[in-house]
Amino acid sequence: MAHHLQGRLSRRGLAGAAALLPAAAIAAPAAAAPAEGESTFARVMRTKKLRVSALSGEQPYFDKDLVSGKWSGFCVPMAIDIAKVFAAEVVYIDSTWGTSVLDLQSGKVDLSFALNPTPQRAVAIGFTEPLFIHPFGCIAKPGFMPSTWADLDKPGLRIAVSVGSLYQTLARRYAPRATAVGLTSTDQGILALQSGRADAILLAAIPGLGMIGKNPSLGTYRLISGPTVALPSSLGIQRETDTRFRDVLNAWLEYHGGVGDIRQWVIEALEAEHIKPSQLPAGLAF
Numbered sequence: 001m002a003h004h005l006q007g008r009l010s011r012r013g014l015a016g017a018a019a020l021l022p023a024a025a026i027a028a029p030a031a032a033a034p035a036e037g038e039s040t041f042a043r044v045m046r047t048k049k050l051r052v053s054a055l056s057g058e059q060p061y062f063d064k065d066l067v068s069g070k071w072s073g074f075c076v077p078m079a080i081d082i083a084k085v086f087a088a089e090v091v092y093i094d095s096t097w098g099t100s101v102l103d104l105q106s107g108k109v110d111l112s113f114a115l116n117p118t119p120q121r122a123v124a125i126g127f128t129e130p131l132f133i134h135p136f137g138c139i140a141k142p143g144f145m146p147s148t149w150a151d152l153d154k155p156g157l158r159i160a161v162s163v164g165s166l167y168q169t170l171a172r173r174y175a176p177r178a179t180a181v182g183l184t185s186t187d188q189g190i191l192a193l194q195s196g197r198a199d200a201i202l203l204a205a206i207p208g209l210g211m212i213g214k215n216p217s218l219g220t221y222r223l224i225s226g227p228t229v230a231l232p233s234s235l236g237i238q239r240e241t242d243t244r245f246r247d248v249l250n251a252w253l254e255y256h257g258g259v260g261d262i263r264q265w266v267i268e269a270l271e272a273e274h275i276k277p278s279q280l281p282a283g284l285a286f
Contacts, residue, residue, distance in 0.1 A: 039242035040110050050083040053100045053112040054092035059210045060269035061114055074269035075113040082252055101125055104238050112236035126239040128249045130232035132286045137208060137223040140200040148226035149174035160189035160198035167202040205284055213273030223281045262286055
């Protein structure tokens with residue numbers, strides 16, 4: 001899927017630039033008050049504010065300095081750049097992964113970053129084209145270097161997974177002979193790994209690298225193949241008949257993916273978490 005995305009960007013990425021009109025070329029509606037059933041596009045153009053779900057403590061996506069209130073993470077320069085298209089400013093709305101969909105449904109926010117477009121979510125909200133394709137892998141105990149699901153699918157091997165998560169589903173499907181150690185959070189999984197109660201913890205690439213940045217003693221993050229499992233990570237938006245907001249976002253994704261800005265923003269955020277480009281697993285593409 002990553003190869004498919006790269007191909008799509010190389011063929012169409014620069015073409016998306018034509019769809020990204022300068023902010024000055026987009027005339028704001030004359031109405032000063034919101035019309036009934038106002039679309040996201042019309043509201044952002046009228047208010048000049050782009051409301052974005054922001055998740056404190058979710059490096060490298062988002063983080064908030066509790067003293068200054070300043071937001072950081074790779075979603076921040078992306079949000080600012082999107083807002084520039086509308087000559088708008090970003091308004092960060094404190095949220096969580098668990099409430100992002102509800103915030104969109106209720107009209108509390110205009111945009112949520114890095115959501116997997118699952119069928120269940122697609123019933124409630126809309127999605128853009130992928131921001132990137134997000135592969136899965138693991139962090140393993142010292143001396144254990146799995147590279148395939150077969151390496152993990154061993155009797156007696158203990159894999160830490162968050163209960164009810166996609167990680168638990170993957171462990172059951174691709175490593176059924178191993179023991180899935182169900183825990184309530186990723187932090188608990190890391191503690192289980194550090195204490196010797198688990199031999200590996202399944203994580204998607206970006207949160208996995210973020211964990212290595214927080215705690216270098218964990219070692220390395222490794223992608224798992226045989227098969228490679230990856231899901232698109234998209235921008236979540238409100239479901240509405242007016243497609244102009246989604247169209248602008250898709251043009252933004254095509255352009256900035258094609259010229260390499262998205263990759264650069266992600267790498268810079270990882271470097272801020274002490275992850276060097278040389279530490280990125282081979283085959284990981286943004």
